[in-house]
Amino acid sequence: MNEETEQQRACGCMNSFTAFSGENGNGSFSMTKVRTIYLDRPMYKIARPIERPCEEKDTLTAPGLLQVDENDLFKHISAIIENRKHRAATSVNREITLMYWEIGQYINEILLDNERAEYGKKIFVSLSRKLSEVYGKNFDDKNLYRMVQFANLYSNAETVSSLAAQLSWSHVIQLLPIRSEEARRYYAQDVADRRLSVRELRNLISRKAFERREIANMELSEESAVPFNVFKDPYLLDVLGLKDNYLEADLEKAILAGIESFILEFGHGFSFVDRQKRITVGGEDAVLDLLFYHRILKRLVAVELKLGPFNAAHMGQMLLYLKWLNKYERQEGENAPIGIILCAAANREKIELLETDKAGIAVAEYWTHMPPRVEFEAKIREILTEAKERLERHKTFSGGEAVRRDIDYFLEPKDDEDV
DSSP states (O other): OOHHHHHHHHHTOOOOEEEEEEEOTTSOEEEEEEEEEEOSSTTOEEEEEOSOSSOOOOEEBOTTSOOEEHHHHHHHHHHHHHHHHHHHHHHHHHHHHHHHHHHHHHHIIIIISSTTHHHHHHHHHHHHHHHHHHHOGGGSHHHHHHHHHHHHHOOOHHHHHHHHTTOOHHHHHHHTTOOOHHHHHHHHHHHHHHTOOHHHHHHHHHTTHHHHHHHHHHTOOTTOSSOTTSOOSSEEOGGGOOOTTOOHHHHHHHHHHTHHHHHHHHOTTEEEEEEEEEEEETTEEEEEEEEEEETTTTEEEEEEEEEEEOOHHHHHHHHHHHHHHHHHTOOTTOOOOEEEEEEEEOOHHHHHHHTGGGGTEEEEEEESSOOOHHHHHHHHHHHHHHHHHHHHHHHHHHTSOOSSOOOOOOOOOSSGGGO
16 A cells, blocks of 8 residues: 555545646646545535646535636636626716716706796706705706707717717716717717727827828728728827937837837727738848737738838838738738838828829828927818818819718817816
8 A cells, every 4th residue: 555545544535536626828727636635514625736746726626516726716706796896887877877868858858948948048057056955066057068968969869878888977078079970979989999088088089089080081092992990190109208319110119118008099909919020022031110900800900110201112112011911921811901101201192193092001190299289280180171172182083972071070179178
């Protein structure tokens, strides 16, 4: 009889046996040699690992059941708790937003929109004061006005219900000053897709994310191989903190160091894949700066960084990269790769003549410094106006309809609080 068997009999143990001890990170199960010791309570027994080369874990075993890993059990129960807490908070936010909409709708219908409008305006302040005394400052005159505004902008109950399920009231407040319904939809969808905080939403609005996306869309023709609503122009890379006289390598390193901020600026759906991707063609090596994957579009996205202005040679270089990626990196079920060239300056007339979008290539400027607010808004307005004029010229020369309808949505917030 061996030493282990004698020890087991001396302490009243069962023979040692091998059991599943839990799922590894790679999806497989590890096997742990254990011995089972009976305790005072016959319903449970503790499995303690013998010192073996195999992995040791804290486990619990019930009679007739497989061994349970305590850490896995804790993780799963924690996930259930967090999920239910999130759903509870979401439910509360939804009901609050619906309540505010219902209040705003009632005030519109009863006090402001009929023959009692003048009377309604007179008692508005008084009403808010009484509500605030009973229900708190969320019902002051400023927030009560927002409820009315909310009901005016969103009159459909189904639309409001869907919006309330995804955005908090604090999110809704940021959308109210925006004039364009299309822009409001864009920001609301972005919040829902990426679960953006109120601060992140406010940042997107102040940095004209929608307007910059529309500028990029206007550069695309009807035959474009670049999908709509993917890129922006220009990109604001001031968050990278680059100093003057930086090199292309500095720009790339800054993007990698601040990859989370870069992807937030880039937009929804992008995942980082590789940097300095080596491409060999005919015995010659070339290097692609950055490679991303767009999960929604199911395609690779090549990114080239240029310190100077755009020139025609950049298009040829990117075209080579895309052809190579399509042949050697594209997986089954994926769409053809597309690329974007980020330049310090984009000659948009040259880009239009080269028809880069038909080759699956977008071109956009990047700004490493954020200008003052007034200057920034004026610059975006200027670029937007030029893009609309080019679109109109294209429509005139082609004799067809413009790819995108004219838009007039430039945001002028009422005050800094709602920006």
